[in-house]
Amino acid sequence: MPDATGSVHEIFKSYQGEGPLVGRQQVFVRMGGCSLRCRYCDTPGALVRRAFFEVEHAPGRRERHANPVTPGELSDVLDRYDPLDLEVALTGGEPLDQVDFLEQFLPRVSAERSVYLETAGVHAEAMARVRPWVSTVAMDIKLDSMAHEGDRMAQHAAFLEAALGSGLFVKVIVSDAARREELEAAAELVARFDPSLTFVLQPETDRLTNRPAPLSRLDELYAVSARHLADVRVIPQTHKYLGLP
Secondary structure (H helix, E strand, C coil), X not given: CCCCCECEEEEEEEECCCCCCCCCEEEEEEECCCCCCCCCCCCHHHCCCCCEEEEEEECCEEEEEECCECHHHHHHHHCCCCCCCCEEEEECCCHHHHHHHHHHHXXXXXXXXXXXXXXXXXXXXXXXXXXXXXXXXXXXXXXXXXXXXCCXXXXXXXXXXXXXXXXXXXXXXXXCCCCHHHHHHHHHHHHHHCCCCEEEEEECCCCCCCCCCCHHHHHHHHHHHHCCCCEEEECCCHHHHHCCC
16 A cells, blocks of 8 residues: 655644643644634644645754655654654644544554644544554534534534543633533533543633633633533643743
8 A cells, every 4th residue: 555645734842731731741743734714723824734844853943844744754753853752742733634644654653652632523433543543632622602613513422432442531612702501512422421531621812912711701611511520620721821832
């Protein structure tokens, strides 16, 4: 079988800024292209594929590589990072839009590195295909009141079924605009599959003031979620406060 090719946006080493693994150092492989257009997307440059990707091996020093890239070529780029066992964080864009490429790439890296997958949680079949090589799945649940992407709950339900047992946690972006009944439906959905799953409320940070939703609103959304789930947490995007990518 010929090598599948993939489109990468950028690669860099940093600290995980979101969710329960916040603070863990990782090599981020940001894939290029996404089939969604969420209102709050903070990486709009990665929504479309481009002819090159940038690799940062040291702060402020970037080099360009051509897209598309083969699994072997991307593995060679990652092997230049020290230590070799540094966890790989696949993000985007939407990595699962390139599942044919991931099926060939992930077996090359998962023997030496653990793999953290950040995904919109709408591609259940693709998740089932890559599950053997993924150690952590950071699944977004898209509230229409926040993402303006329509009702995605049926897709989220199928994805939850495909991802259970893979180090899964769920993340929901919230702000003053989040509808209470919509968030409760999301919490009930997760509880039907596993009420012990970590459920992260991630406050949307205002791009002008750098301030999240008021504490009283977060308290309300937390209480709604905690009625159904045992492990609800409010975790902001810490990398933004640290000035990290």
